[in-house]
Amino acid sequence: MAIKAPESFETELLLLHKPHPQDAQTLFDTYTQDPEVTRYLAWKPHASIDQTLEFLERCQRVWARGESCPYVIERRKSGELLGMIEMRLEGHSAGLGYVLAKAHWGKGIMTEAAQALVDWSLAQPDIFRVFAFCDTENVGSARVMEKVGMQREGRMRRYFVHPNLGGEPRDVFMYAKVKD
Numbered sequence: 001m002a003i004k005a006p007e008s009f010e011t012e013l014l015l016l017h018k019p020h021p022q023d024a025q026t027l028f029d030t031y032t033q034d035p036e037v038t039r040y041l042a043w044k045p046h047a048s049i050d051q052t053l054e055f056l057e058r059c060q061r062v063w064a065r066g067e068s069c070p071y072v073i074e075r076r077k078s079g080e081l082l083g084m085i086e087m088r089l090e091g092h093s094a095g096l097g098y099v100l101a102k103a104h105w106g107k108g109i110m111t112e113a114a115q116a117l118v119d120w121s122l123a124q125p126d127i128f129r130v131f132a133f134c135d136t137e138n139v140g141s142a143r144v145m146e147k148v149g150m151q152r153e154g155r156m157r158r159y160f161v162h163p164n165l166g167g168e169p170r171d172v173f174m175y176a177k178v179k180d
Contacts, residue, residue, distance in 0.1 A: 003089050003124055005069040007118045009160055016071035016085065016113055019059040025070055026081045028052040031101040039164050040138045041099060073100070073113050085113045088123065094121035096132040098144070105140060111147045118148045122179055131176040135162060150175035 009016040031037045032046040032055070046052050062068040070086040083100035095116060100110045121130045134141035135157065142152070153176055158169040 004066070004087065006120070007088060007135070009120065010076070011013060011073070011112050011116050014082075014112055014116075014147045015076050016107065016116060017074065018063055019056045019070055019072045019084070021053060021056050021060075022052040023081060024049055024056055027056075027072070027084070030081065030103070031083060031099060034102060035164065036104050037099060040135045040141065040162050041164070042160075042162070045164050062079045071113075071117075072122060073109065082109055083113075085110070085117060087117050087120075092127060093129040093131060094127050096130065098132075098141075110144045114144055115148045118150070118177055123179065127179075128177045129176055131174065133160065133172040135160070135165075136171045137171055142175070145175040148177070150177045 007018050028049045032052045035045045036047045037122055043055075046055070057067075059070040062070065068088045070084055072084055073082045074080065075082060080103045083098065085096065085098040088095040089160060094117070096114060098110055098114060108175065118130045118145075121127045130150070132141075132145055132150065134145070146152075153174045156172050156174050159172045161167065161169050
């Protein structure tokens with residue numbers, strides 16, 4: 001049986017919602033073109049808003065096919081777009097990936113967004129594991145995972161290519177939170 005994720009989540013400070021093409025300009029201006037923000041991601045900084053628009057169109061396609069659930073992170077009170085978080089439902093597991101505009105780093109925003117998805121995932125009867133990984137040098141991302149109750153399971157050697165750090169696979173730390 002396929003699990004269907006909600007189209008939005010609301011937390012104390014945030015609204016997580018499906019991305020829309022009209023988000024492209026704001027996301028481009030705030031983070032998709034920022035080399036510091038994209039340093040540890042699977043894609044290079046966007047050179048134009050067209051790349052951000054193509055990405056948002058991909059988000060709509062994966063939602064429609066039920067492959068993945070990307071959410072824009074929005075501040076509830078102001079409507080300001082802050083970044084994105086994605087949940088991939090894979091059998092009995094949910095995988096997370098996320099990105100946040102640099103101006104909002106260190107303020108608990110990603111922890112709050114990730115906590116909502118971790119809590120929802122583990123409340124589903126057929127999901128037993130929520131996992132994510134980060135480059136061994138990405139201290140901020142590791143800290144987010146720890147704050148939402150994920151435990152470091154180990155180091156995956158030569159696991160992931162971060163194109164902004166070169167063409168060779170790099171070591172990552174694998175984190176997970178599981179049902180007992």
